[in-house]
Amino acid sequence: MNSQSFYRLQDAHDCDIRITDRELVVNCTGVIAIDHPFTTWRPCGRQDYYLMYMIEGELDLPLLQQVIRPGQLILFAPGAETKYVKSDNQDMAYYWMHISGRGVAALLEACSLETGRVYDAGVSQAVLDDFHHLFDNFLYRDAYLEPAAAALAGQILVKLRRGINRRQLTKHELSPERISRSLALIHQQYSRSISVRELADLEHLSVSRYAALFRACMGLSPQAYIIRMRLDMAMELLQRTDLSVKQIAQTVGYADQLYFSRLFRSRFGVPPSRFPE
Structure with a gap:
């Protein structure tokens, strides 16, 4: 797997933009696949929400004193300090997207997804397929890019929440309770x-x-x-x-x-x- 990045605004490489006039906009998305150590640290975070969904390897989250592993995800809030560290030479990969809009907070609340918290949804092929459909829309870049990308972003969040629920139910079912x-x-x-x-x-x-x-x-x-x-x-x-x-x-x-x-x-x-x- 190779790293890929897709941006809503082709002339803005980072596309770190806060949107207030639309419900949900995908600023950028992609997949990171790396086999060497690196550190990403943004003391002031970004202006949009950042979803990270691990599928291989692991990353340290020193600010949370946690490690994020395959099948787990985390959402970073706008303006939140963000730091993650890869310290080994093993294969590591995660899918990501940056979203903004006046409806994002309500969508996350409806999905019971809090920022700054690691969730376990399991590695879902359905979610990965949705990410690749999202990538395809950025490649096509037709007149319907924004609504199509927004719909897929919402679908990804819902599927991740359902995955979290299934994992929690499985753990509960295997409890003597x-x-x-x-x-x-x-x-x-x-x-x-x-x-x-x-x-x-x-x-x-x-x-x-x-x-x-x-x-x-x-x-x-x-x-x-x-x-x-x-x-x-x-x-x-x-x-x-x-x-x-x-x-x-x-x-x-x-x-x-x-x-x-x-x-x-x-x-x-x-x-x-x-x-x-």
Whole structure:
């Protein structure tokens, strides 16, 4: 990949312009692809908004004490000091655009995008395609450049926001909080028979989806988790009480003492009658 830059005003190389008479204008856009160290520092920032969307490598953001990595983005506000540093010789690439206009602040608010904050949207081919469509419009430079570029810029921001939401949802789904009601039921009633269907219904999920989500969150299937919990409780009872093995087996949910003993030995290496030795 090669670096490319496109400017709305062909005679203005930087095109650092604040627009107030139109809703949204793309001043310039492009892609940076570099494999050597560099530092960009603008103490007074720019007059427009600056979007940076990483797709390869990483950049240090010393003013934020953060690193921006592939799939992440940041928006710099007009007038904000901007500094980013590449300190290695690895391949690095990011797409960028500068936008201005009286409607930009409202658009960013509608997309829940704050300036000066790193977001994780993931690397999206759909977003990259929109950037290349944006580049094409700057190449064609027909009478509809400005409205077409504005529409694509808005579309890019919306797709990035949706990507952020999907990433946040994925992280939430893989958190035990997503299965908190069924986990609470297991911990409260582990000694009775609990079906995966009952647990899935609590979380309003299909059995297959719940089982996959439970394993992703807890590292075990629901039934294996229940067995482990029963056996761990049995171990505690053997250590802390003078209950018989039969009584403990029944307490944790096993009517068959022999079956309980086999499970216990499989987990702890010794039968319950010899634990602790």
